[in-house]
Amino acid sequence: MKVSEIAKLLNAKILTGEDLLDLEIRNACGSDMMSDVLAYVKNQAMLLTGLVNPQVIRTAEMMDMHCVVFVRGKQPDESIINLAREKNMVVMMTERRMFSACGILYANGLGEAETEQ
Amino acid sequence: MNNNLRLHYEIDGDDFVVAGEASSNVKKILKKAGFSPEVIRKVAVAMYEGEINMVIYAHGGTADVEVSDEKIVMVLKDSGPGIPDVELAMKEGWSTAPESVRALGFGAGMGLPNMKKYTDEMTIDTEVGKGTTVRMVVYVKG
Numbered sequence: 001m002k003v004s005e006i007a008k009l010l011n012a013k014i015l016t017g018e019d020l021l022d023l024e025i026r027n028a029c030g031s032d033m034m035s036d037v038l039a040y041v042k043n044q045a046m047l048l049t050g051l052v053n054p055q056v057i058r059t060a061e062m063m064d065m066h067c068v069v070f071v072r073g074k075q076p077d078e079s080i081i082n083l084a085r086e087k088n089m090v091v092m093m094t095e096r097r098m099f100s101a102c103g104i105l106y107a108n109g110l111g112e113a114e115t116e117q
Numbered sequence: 118m119n120n121n122l123r124l125h126y127e128i129d130g131d132d133f134v135v136a137g138e139a140s141s142n143v144k145k146i147l148k149k150a151g152f153s154p155e156v157i158r159k160v161a162v163a164m165y166e167g168e169i170n171m172v173i174y175a176h177g178g179t180a181d182v183e184v185s186d187e188k189i190v191m192v193l194k195d196s197g198p199g200i201p202d203v204e205l206a207m208k209e210g211w212s213t214a215p216e217s218v219r220a221l222g223f224g225a226g227m228g229l230p231n232m233k234k235y236t237d238e239m240t241i242d243t244e245v246g247k248g249t250t251v252r253m254v255v256y257v258k259g
Contacts (some may be wrong), residue, residue: 039227
């Protein structure tokens with residue numbers, strides 16, 4: 001599923017990475033605990049989170065993720081967006097809550113991130 | 118790589134925003150040096166968790182990374198409170214983190230277990246009231 005399609009399904013606003021809309025995303029994970037993301041997600045994926053701080057972008061960076069979606073209408077500040085831009089990531093925000101955002105993407109064929117255990 | 122590479126970082130303990138910058142830098146250098154994505158991720162995640170720990174619990178510290186063709190050695194040293202019971206601290210889900218740390222997305226008791234999981238060797242040298250030194254090794258296979 002392309003980033004552009006994800007943005008459309010979630011009615012999300014793209015905050016940075018407009019040049020990466022054609023990027024193909026195959027799977028995603030949703031979590032507010034960054035250590036859980038670092039522990040279990042194995043392959044490249046997209047992160048949906050309700051947590052808003054720069055460590056979300058750092059975590060995505062360490063896991064080679066290219067796309068971060070902030071849910072529940074949470075607005076990341078400029079420093080977070082700039083950090084993501086520096087790392088060549090797409091960042092978007094949606095008014096959807098975590099459960100429905102994940103549900104919509106899952107129902108439309110986006111897979112679960114492969115995990116180690 | 119013919120020569121060993123030695124990297125040194127001062128980890129600022131008061132700035133949660135810049136936490137992870139050293140790990141990010143190491144990741145970039147390893148990528149440039151041509152290491153496999155798997156090796157790079159193992160090093161990046163282990164060091165990142167260590168860096169976060171140092172910022173959250175120990176007011177920062179130092180990170181020394183030695184890179185060679187065979188292995189990557191990370192030594193994270195702090196002068197923080199030390200770990201009273203290392204065995205307990207290694208248990209997944211066990212945490213002493215206050216709610217303020219959990220609100221930042223960490224402190225779920227996964228830091229040290231993650232560091233062990235992503236490295237081939239890990240030793241913890243700690244003394245309560247003096248500080249902690251964690252040494253981690255990732256071997257470059259194939």
